[in-house]
Amino acid sequence: MNLSSALHKKIFRIVSLSSQKIKQDSYVVGGYVRDFLIGKMKSEDLDILTIGEGIKLAKEVSKYIYPYPKIKIFKRFGTAMLKYDNQKIEFVGSRKESYHLSSRKPFIELGSLQDDQNRRDFTINALAISLNPDNYGELIDPFGGLSDLKKKILRTPLDSDITYSDDPLRMMRAIRFATQLQFTIEEYSFKSIQKNKNRINIVSIERIIEEFNKILLSKKPSIGLFLLYKSGLLSIILPELTLLKGIEEKNGCKHKDNFYHTLQVVDNVSKEKDGFLWLRWAALLHDIGKSSTKKFLPKIGWSFHSHEFVGSKMVPNIFQRLKLPKGDPMKYVKKMIQYSYKPIALIGNRTSDTAIRRLLFDLGKDLEDLIKLCLADITTNNIEKRKQYKKNIYLLMERVKKLEERDRIQNWKSPISGNDIMKAFRINPCKKIGVIKNFIKDSILEGKISNEFHSAYLLMLKKGEELGLKKK
Ligand code: ATP
Numbered sequence: 001m002n003l004s005s006a007l008h009k010k011i012f013r014i015v016s017l018s019s020q021k022i023k024q025d026s027y028v029v030g031g032y033v034r035d036f037l038i039g040k041m042k043s044e045d046l047d048i049l050t051i052g053e054g055i056k057l058a059k060e061v062s063k064y065i066y067p068y069p070k071i072k073i074f075k076r077f078g079t080a081m082l083k084y085d086n087q088k089i090e091f092v093g094s095r096k097e098s099y100h101l102s103s104r105k106p107f108i109e110l111g112s113l114q115d116d117q118n119r120r121d122f123t124i125n126a127l128a129i130s131l132n133p134d135n136y137g138e139l140i141d142p143f144g145g146l147s148d149l150k151k152k153i154l155r156t157p158l159d160s161d162i163t164y165s166d167d168p169l170r171m172m173r174a175i176r177f178a179t180q181l182q183f184t185i186e187e188y189s190f191k192s193i194q195k196n197k198n199r200i201n202i203v204s205i206e207r208i209i210e211e212f213n214k215i216l217l218s219k220k221p222s223i224g225l226f227l228l229y230k231s232g233l234l235s236i237i238l239p240e241l242t243l244l245k246g247i248e249e250k251n252g253c254k255h256k257d258n259f260y261h262t263l264q265v266v267d268n269v270s271k272e273k274d275g276f277l278w279l280r281w282a283a284l285l286h287d288i289g290k291s292s293t294k295k296f297l298p299k300i301g302w303s304f305h306s307h308e309f310v311g312s313k314m315v316p317n318i319f320q321r322l323k324l325p326k327g328d329p330m331k332y333v334k335k336m337i338q339y340s341y342k343p344i345a346l347i348g349n350r351t352s353d354t355a356i357r358r359l360l361f362d363l364g365k366d367l368e369d370l371i372k373l374c375l376a377d378i379t380t381n382n383i384e385k386r387k388q389y390k391k392n393i394y395l396l397m398e399r400v401k402k403l404e405e406r407d408r409i410q411n412w413k414s415p416i417s418g419n420d421i422m423k424a425f426r427i428n429p430c431k432k433i434g435v436i437k438n439f440i441k442d443s444i445l446e447g448k449i450s451n452e453f454h455s456a457y458l459l460m461l462k463k464g465e466e467l468g469l470k471k472k
Pocket residue numbers: 029030031032044045047119120121122125126167169170173
């Protein structure tokens with residue numbers, strides 16, 4: 001078997017020599033073998049399995065690398081990691097695992113290659129390539145992983161009920177791989193996920209979210225989101241989303257299924273390669289306020305009045321529960337949802353320049369993403385309507401662009417600082433400074449004065465006087 005790039009060939013030779021020296025057989029395993037066999041060269045990490053001690057092999061390998069690399073040792077797991085030419089290499093000793101019902105952390109003993117392959121999650125991840133002199137480059141495939149790769153199937157090597165129950169994180173991994181590789185989870189295996197879904201509760205939320213984010217960052221996240229829903233896992237992880245499922249009809253009036261709509265919106269914002277994770281989260285949560293705001297108004301039909309506001313208020317709790325970052329990402333997602341309908345509301349000739357300036361001011365550099373979300377939100381199947389909605393947004397953007405060129409609001413900084421005000425009136429920091437600054441900001445947004453120092457200075461003097469201040 002041709003072991004790919006020059007760098008990888010070199011690494012494999014070094015590992016092979018080192019293994020012979022310490023008399024431990026070694027194999028390339030994991031994602032590298034899988035991705036290499038499907039022709040997707042991904043070089044993030046290289047997993048090396050050795051029949052013996054992983055740390056010992058890493059130390060031996062490091063002797064052949066110049067300059068001498070730092071070895072990261074994880075004593076508790078018996079693993080080690082080092083980098084060669086920016087390629088991460090992980091070393092792990094072969095193990096045999098047995099599980100206890102209350103934990104996904106196994107009891108570990110030293111094991112054979114076969115034991116180690118048995119503990120792998122999927123047949124396509126249980127492939128090993130030998131680095132040993134007698135069969136160098138040979139593929140060791142005890143569970144038909146190669147055939148599953150060809151058939152695009154995810155299957156567990158051993159009984160899937162036991163595999164998922166032992167380590168329920170594997171359920172998330174199954175759905176993550178199904179999304180990333182666009183593979184099918186074998187029917188029996190999927191049924192086991194449905195059966196074992198509640199076992200996910202023994203997995204830490206950080207590990208669940210790590211997989212969930214990988215699903216969201218895939219080319220077509222809806223594949224995974226739908227599988228999460230169908231397996232029952234979504235109602236445990238993010239019940240707010242499953243509540244959007246379903247269509248109700250009253251007096252012959254139906255609303256759309258907001259769950260499927262959301263999936264489509266997420267796919268739409270994911271068309272950009274290497275997209276921004278938090279825009280995808282915003283798309284995912286953009287309609288979560290709809291389940292609690294849904295009402296049927298006899299003369300109007302279905303209404304989800306102020307669902308954006310209600311939805312944005314739900315974000316901090318969700319972020320806290322899922323241990324997602326509380327700072328900028330949370331604020332960004334909250335803002336995107338709160339404003340998700342704003343551009344639509346501003347469409348039309350009757351919208352004032354002030355309203356558009358306010359949008360530019362409130363959103364700043366995030367306006368570009370908000371527009372992406374609004375365009376992604378157009379999921380109607382009616383081609384004419386779709387065209388018209390998109391055109392409306394493009395027209396609005398033209399107006400936004402013209403106003404921005406003229407007034408420069410988007411990265412707005414007040415032309416008058418607090419210091420300018422204190423100096424002019426010879427006052428110490430106090431409430432009046434804030435009042436004057438706000439007044440200047442509003443006057444600029446309302447187009448009453450232009451966005452520059454001179455007009456703002458004159459207005460400051462006038463407002464100061466009104467507040468009982470005198471220029472000194
Ligand atoms: P990627 O690097 O793209 O995430 P990978 O398959 O290399 O994919 P890793 O998390 O790096 O995934 O794990 C390396 C290998 O270890 C996997 O291919 C699999 O054989 C095994 N593995 C990882 N996590 C588990 C698990 N929870 N249960 C069983 N085997 C696992």
